[in-house]
Amino acid sequence: MRHYQPPVAAVEPEPVTKTTPAQRYYLKRGLSQPGGKLPLFDLDGQQISLQTIKSCIRAGWAEPWFENPIKPDWVVCKLTEAGREALREDGVE
Numbered sequence: 001m002r003h004y005q006p007p008v009a010a011v012e013p014e015p016v017t018k019t020t021p022a023q024r025y026y027l028k029r030g031l032s033q034p035g036g037k038l039p040l041f042d043l044d045g046q047q048i049s050l051q052t053i054k055s056c057i058r059a060g061w062a063e064p065w066f067e068n069p070i071k072p073d074w075v076v077c078k079l080t081e082a083g084r085e086a087l088r089e090d091g092v093e
Helices: 021-032 050-059 081-089
Strands: 062-067 075-079
Touching: 021 050, 021 062, 021 075, 021 081, 050 062, 050 075, 050 081
Parallel strands: none
Antiparallel strands: 062 075
């Protein structure tokens, strides 16, 4: 029996005040991309951890952008204003 899990976008933001190094790396990549698009892969070609992506969504720093019909398990996100602010607070411009 499968348990219901709400869609990633339906999760309420958690009160988080500081990014982790993995979250910072992920979010920082959206600063230079059109529309704040966040990466699916790191600079070495390794997939970004789904745990990192979902934790950024829960914190309100990223939001799902669109569903990928070819790879539905990939979560394509964009950087939010709250994500930009979190990076500024962590000293990333």
